[in-house]
Amino acid sequence: MEDKIGKVIQEIERCGTKFVRLQFVDIHGTPKNMAVPLVKPDDMEDILKDGLLFDGSSVAGFVNINESDLIIKPDPETFSHLPWRPEEKGVCRFICDIYWPDGKPFEGDPRYILxxxxxxxxxxxxxxxxxxxxxxxxxxxxxxxxxxxxxxxxxxxxxxxxxxxxxxxxxxxxxxxxxxxxxxxxxxxxxxxxxxxxxxxxxxxxxxxxxxxxxxxxxxxxxxxxxxxxxxxxxxxxxxxxxxxxxxxxxxxxxxxxxxxxxxxxxxxxxxxxxxxxxxxxxxxxxxxxxxxxxxxxxxxxxxxxxxxxxxxxxxxxxxxxxxxxxxxxxxxxxxxxxxxxxxxxxxxxxxxxxxxxxxxxxxxxxxxxxxxxxxxxxxxxxxxxxxxxxxxxxxxxxxxxxxxxxxxxxxxxxxxxxxxxxxxxxxxxxxxxxxxxxxxx
CATH class of the missing domain: 3.30.590.10 (Glutamine synthetase/guanido kinase, catalytic domain)
Structure with a gap:
């Protein structure tokens, strides 16, 4: 995993990527994402290792408002640039897995089901x-x-x-x-x-x-x-x-x-x-x-x-x-x-x-x-x-x-x-x- 993360960071640095999109799908298969600005390529390391906290209660089929905190974590194997976005200060994308805050896979994540x-x-x-x-x-x-x-x-x-x-x-x-x-x-x-x-x-x-x-x-x-x-x-x-x-x-x-x-x-x-x-x-x-x-x-x-x-x-x-x-x-x-x-x-x-x-x-x-x-x-x-x-x-x-x-x-x-x-x-x-x-x- 360390090697994969290192290669991703090198590619982000080589291309001068400014934004990273973290993508997943809801229960219908509709793509959802958040865009994270990168001040420096190494910012991506923490995201790849630890993920980011987000509110899952507003996503169809996920969780109720009283259990809303979920973790979105990129899969480094899915890294790609988005060819329809500008090349200068471009955008890359990861498909992500969803976890509970304690690190267990979230059972409502369709990708986890597969x-x-x-x-x-x-x-x-x-x-x-x-x-x-x-x-x-x-x-x-x-x-x-x-x-x-x-x-x-x-x-x-x-x-x-x-x-x-x-x-x-x-x-x-x-x-x-x-x-x-x-x-x-x-x-x-x-x-x-x-x-x-x-x-x-x-x-x-x-x-x-x-x-x-x-x-x-x-x-x-x-x-x-x-x-x-x-x-x-x-x-x-x-x-x-x-x-x-x-x-x-x-x-x-x-x-x-x-x-x-x-x-x-x-x-x-x-x-x-x-x-x-x-x-x-x-x-x-x-x-x-x-x-x-x-x-x-x-x-x-x-x-x-x-x-x-x-x-x-x-x-x-x-x-x-x-x-x-x-x-x-x-x-x-x-x-x-x-x-x-x-x-x-x-x-x-x-x-x-x-x-x-x-x-x-x-x-x-x-x-x-x-x-x-x-x-x-x-x-x-x-x-x-x-x-x-x-x-x-x-x-x-x-x-x-x-x-x-x-x-x-x-x-x-x-x-x-x-x-x-x-x-x-x-x-x-x-x-x-x-x-x-x-x-x-x-």
Whole structure:
């Protein structure tokens, strides 16, 4: 640790960094931060070793006012400069962990929840990797304040229809400055919709990366005069934005999901892990698709993964196994969206998969037909159920699932559950233009 701290201080001194941002997320996954001015680089040493005291009672899902003191402590592994801030007297950033004043990890810190889950898997010899594919819209506002897609491009379009080529170029360059290994970028299916995919990594590093990714893209595009939204379904009649999550388990640098002698070259661990994801998917939905708007995306007809089944290359199923084998063998869970808290989402997915392995949950046979084309009788005949169709259904499914509740922990689960109930209650008492148009003449 001393060596890591020394290297960070040297880099701060070399770059003439004036401000340091200490960043964490609340229960929703919303980034929070405080900016600390550095009189001299060595000021950072005390902060890295001891952290700073702050009021946790004003942060969603943290603590009550009578227990408000918490410690924010930077993780030196997450040090980076912010490329969208001025270079002179620039700004660096650390992602932080939260502690009680006595030095114990704070159980309401979403990052701690994922670290705890990963440590549990590590004790059993497993390393958990995640590769997310967060989609987003670039939008602009008209004179009336309504948002519109910034272009009319569709999947894999090129200029001039795709108006986002230069934007994605700037985004990729900015992300590379933040040490992202970008694999590809392209226009997505809906007008104004884009995807930039980055390389899979350890789940904690990936969760940190998702938060950084969203913050960076919003900041960079804002300088171009546009807005970025990770809202799952911003426009009626168009595909929504997902965050498909590719997952794998490693042990001793070997991919445990790959078995050259297994059926479809998949190991028994891979099959059971899928079984766990499918078994717990109704409750998982509340964590990985956590908003009212998430369930406007998860409806039939827009390539949305609503059917609880798995396929080998089938994009109409909830779980998919891409064709790559060997070290690239992975399981893709398709219902998460970018509104989720990635720390909680990855922890819950891992716990679901590990429960599948522990209890040898059989996922059944793969579904290799287009499930989108089945009617209700066809789905019933094949025994295929659907994900919750609303946040109300999802949080009730979560309420009944001890594995996913335990994944969130005794501090976060009750607060998360109550927040979802309140979100639904706030929504259901609203009266929308649709209802006025439809029912006003009754």
């Amino acid at each position: 670290k705890r889950t990963l440590e549990k898997a590590k004790n059993d010899g497993y390393e958990y990797n995640v590769g997310p594919e967060p989609e987003f819209f670039i939008v602009e506002k008209d004179e009336d304040g309504r948002i519109h897609p910034h272009d009319n491009g569709v999947y894999f379009d090129v200029e001039p229809v795709d108006q986002g080529t230069d934007m994605r170029r700037e985004l990729v360059l900015g992300l590379e400055e933040l040490k992202f290994e970008v694999e590809a970028s392209h226009h997505e299916v809906a007008p104004g919709q884009h995807e930039i995919s980055f390389k899979f990594d350890d789940a904690l590093k990936t969760a940190d990366a998702v938060i950084t990714f969203k913050q960076a893209i919003k900041a960079i595009v804002d300088k171009m005069g546009y807005l970025v939204t990770f809202m799952p379904k911003p426009f009626f009649g168009e595909n929504g934005s997902g965050m498909h999550c590719h997952q794998s388990l490693f042990k001793h640098s070997e991919n445990l999901f790959y078995d050259p002698e297994g059926k479809n070259q998949l190991s028994q661990e891979a099959m059971y892990f899928m079984g766990g994801l499918l078994k717990h998917s109704p409750a998982l939905a509340c964590v990985v698709a956590p908003t009212i708007n998430s369930y406007k995306r998860l409806v039939p007809g827009y390539e949305a993964p609503v059917y609880i089944s798995y396929g080998l290359k089938n994009r109409s199923t909830l779980v998919r196994v891409p064709a790559s084998r060997g070290k690239g063998t992975r399981i893709e869970f398709r219902c998460p969206d970018p509104s989720c808290n990635p720390y909680l989402a990855f922890a819950a997915m891992l716990e679901a998969g590990m429960d599948g392995i522990k209890n040898k949950v059989d996922p059944g046979e793969p579904v290799e037909i287009d499930v989108f084309g089945l009617d209700e009788s066809g789905l019933e005949e094949m025994g295929i159920k659907t994900l919750p169709s609303s946040l109300w259904e999802a949080y009730h499914a979560l309420e009944k699932d001890e594995v996913i509740k335990n994944a969130l922990g005794e501090h976060i689960y009750p607060q998360f559950y109550q927040l979802k109930r309140k979100e639904w209650d706030d929504y259901r008492i609203q009266v929308f233009r649709y209802e006025q148009d439809k029912y006003l003449q009754i």
